[in-house]
Amino acid sequence: MAIEKVGVAGCGLMGSGIVEVSAKAGCDVVVREIDDGALAAGKARIVKSLDRAVGKGKLDPAARDEALARITFTTSLDDFADRDLVIEAIIESLDAKNELFGYLDGVCREETIFASNTSSLTVTDMAAATSRPDRFVGLHFFNPVPVMKLVEVVRTIVTSQETFDAASAFAKRVGKVPIAARDNSGFVVNLLLVPYMLDAIRQLERGVATIEDIDKAMTLGCGYPMGPFTLGDFVGLDTLMHVAEIMYGEYREERYAAPPLLKRLVAMGRYGRKSGAGFYDWTPDGPVALKV
Numbered sequence: 001m002a003i004e005k006v007g008v009a010g011c012g013l014m015g016s017g018i019v020e021v022s023a024k025a026g027c028d029v030v031v032r033e034i035d036d037g038a039l040a041a042g043k044a045r046i047v048k049s050l051d052r053a054v055g056k057g058k059l060d061p062a063a064r065d066e067a068l069a070r071i072t073f074t075t076s077l078d079d080f081a082d083r084d085l086v087i088e089a090i091i092e093s094l095d096a097k098n099e100l101f102g103y104l105d106g107v108c109r110e111e112t113i114f115a116s117n118t119s120s121l122t123v124t125d126m127a128a129a130t131s132r133p134d135r136f137v138g139l140h141f142f143n144p145v146p147v148m149k150l151v152e153v154v155r156t157i158v159t160s161q162e163t164f165d166a167a168s169a170f171a172k173r174v175g176k177v178p179i180a181a182r183d184n185s186g187f188v189v190n191l192l193l194v195p196y197m198l199d200a201i202r203q204l205e206r207g208v209a210t211i212e213d214i215d216k217a218m219t220l221g222c223g224y225p226m227g228p229f230t231l232g233d234f235v236g237l238d239t240l241m242h243v244a245e246i247m248y249g250e251y252r253e254e255r256y257a258a259p260p261l262l263k264r265l266v267a268m269g270r271y272g273r274k275s276g277a278g279f280y281d282w283t284p285d286g287p288v289a290l291k292v
Contacts, residue, residue: 011042015089017145233272
């Protein structure tokens with residue numbers, strides 16, 4: 001099936017990016033947030049991103065205006081009734097996601113495909129809460145969505161081939177490179193990335209090297225764009241710990257367990273760049289590493 005009408009539940013950092021790339025690709029988009037304040041913040045984020053693209057010469061002003069005209073902002077889930085595809089991009093809580101999809105299951109057309117942008121929860125646990133598990137798929141975009149090329153297309157054991165093909169075609173339409181992933185917690189990227197980031201923290205705890213030197217080792221020695229501590233601060237240490245706890249609950253393997261230092265930083269409110277401090281203090285003069 002061709003996907004022309006897209007619904008996005010959630011207009012935060014990830015949701016707004018999904019809305020933007022969908023609208024730029026020519027889709028008719030409805031985005032829903034829980035209240036007018038959150039909706040206004042999401043709209044401002046989309047406009048700022050599009051304006052930035054225009055300023056850099058990557059997007060024509062007319063194309064920006066056309067993309068914005070394709071977006072409808074709402075606080076009502078009922079406005080998703082005619083969508084071909086609904087993508088969920090809300091908080092990483094299975095209860096919240098299942099409540100959302102349970103409501104949408106009674107609102108949307110029988111043919112509507114449901115997708116979750118979850119990064120760590122299993123898609124099966126959401127699909128099983130609906131009457132359309134065969135039309136349920138994972139579409140895991142990466143932050144920042146307008147820039148990052150990858151989308152993990154996650155199929156459960158009952159996802160139909162038609163649904164998987166439609167979701168993959170949609171990912172290509174919005175300018176992404178889809179890869180097929182099995183429905184296991186963490187899929188491909190986080191399954192490999194989270195243990196790497198957690199192990200860097202363990203090596204710091206063991207005194208192997210400083211924060212700065214471990215970051216330098218991985219950027220200069222392995223060619224990574226940023227080291228594990230800079231990346232952790234960018235992702236959000238609270239987010240990293242939450243994802244690690246979900247994956248540890250799934251696999252019960254030590255490599256997915258959050259190290260004590262990570263727990264202490266989160267307890268102190270040092271979440272990374274969004275709070276101004278994490279493994280680094282993010283000062284106006286540049287990052288200053290925490291002395292551990």
